[in-house]
Each structure stands twice: as structure tokens, then as C-alpha cells.
Amino acid sequence: MTRPPNRVTVNWAGEHRFDAGRATGGPTVRIDADAKTGPGPVDAMLIALGSCTAVDVVDILAKRRTPVESLSVEVVGERHEGGFAPRRLVHARLVYRITGEKIERVHAERAIELAVTKYCSVRDSLDPKIPVEWTLELNGESGLGTRDSGLVGE
CATH class of the missing domain: 3.30.300.20 (K homology (KH) domain)
Known part of the structure; x- marks a missing residue:
């Protein structure tokens, strides 16, 4: 028996920043390659x-x-x-x-x-x-x- 795949969405928020989370909604996390507003x-x-x-x-x-x-x-x-x-x-x-x-x-x-x-x-x-x-x-x-x-x- 296999589990359904994990699905996430990564949305560009400008510069090197992205907001990511489950594709079905819910909480998001900020990923920032410049490490200014979130972890890289x-x-x-x-x-x-x-x-x-x-x-x-x-x-x-x-x-x-x-x-x-x-x-x-x-x-x-x-x-x-x-x-x-x-x-x-x-x-x-x-x-x-x-x-x-x-x-x-x-x-x-x-x-x-x-x-x-x-x-x-x-x-x-x-x-x-x-x-x-x-x-x-x-x-x-x-x-x-x-x-x-x-x-x-x-």
C-alpha cells in the first residue's frame, strides 16, 4: 500500500524569497536564499x-x-x-x-x-x-x- 504523494507549492515573493506550503492550503514557510526573511x-x-x-x-x-x-x-x-x-x-x-x-x-x-x-x-x-x-x-x-x-x- 502506498501513501499519496506529498505536494507542495513554492510561490515567488520577490528577490530570492519564496513562500512554500502544502498545495492544498494551510501554513506556509518563507524560504529566503539571502537569509533575510527566512532560512535559505x-x-x-x-x-x-x-x-x-x-x-x-x-x-x-x-x-x-x-x-x-x-x-x-x-x-x-x-x-x-x-x-x-x-x-x-x-x-x-x-x-x-x-x-x-x-x-x-x-x-x-x-x-x-x-x-x-x-x-x-x-x-x-x-x-x-x-x-x-x-x-x-x-x-x-x-x-x-x-x-x-x-x-x-x-
Whole structure:
């Protein structure tokens, strides 16, 4: 069984600005390649990666009956520094900052790992050669290091 396709409309709003949203109406988001009135297209992609994985983390921890009290994800994307376009994404690093009274580190790390490697459709839609690394700060305490999700498809 397949889901209906996602449909969005992108409307030019002058200069390098576009208002985008579902084709059937509803809320819109401003995308601004000059980053004056909204995030640029690459930032929007990084926002999508961070929020897609965050949804899964929240859901996984809720199913464990260890609800998240707060969560933020800092996403740093490195781009190819060649002189010619496209300056594609070559590496992503996500820093998850989670608070929750009953959340155990091992369960939060497992939730992030599953979100990044298995459940996030945005991550799965990126070039599989792009490494995605992540770290966890749980209740203000940093982890022991960086985890690499590995290359998708290998």
C-alpha cells in the first residue's frame, strides 16, 4: 500500500524569497536564499533533518514511558568549498540536548540512533555518502563522544 504523494507549492515573493506550503492550503514557510526573511534552502534542509529525527526521538522515548521535557537539536552542515555550484552538503553533525527526569542515557542514545539510521525519511533521502554524526547532552551532561550513523546503504 502506498501513501499519496506529498505536494507542495513554492510561490515567488520577490528577490530570492519564496513562500512554500502544502498545495492544498494551510501554513506556509518563507524560504529566503539571502537569509533575510527566512532560512535559505540549505538551512531549510538542515532544519528538516533535525526536526525529522527529533520527532522520532520524542516518540521513541514516549513509548518507553520516559517522556521528554525539552529537546533541541543543533544541526551543523558542512558544504563543499569548490568554486562552482552546487556547493553540496558533505557532512552533518547533530547535537541533541534532551532533558527528562527518568530518561536513561542508553535509551536516549538508542532512540537517536534509530531516528538517524532507520526512521527519518529526510536522512534516508539525502545522499547516502554524506556522513551524519551526532552527540547527546542529557540533562546537561555531555556524552563520551561522537557517534557516526554510518553510511546509509552500506
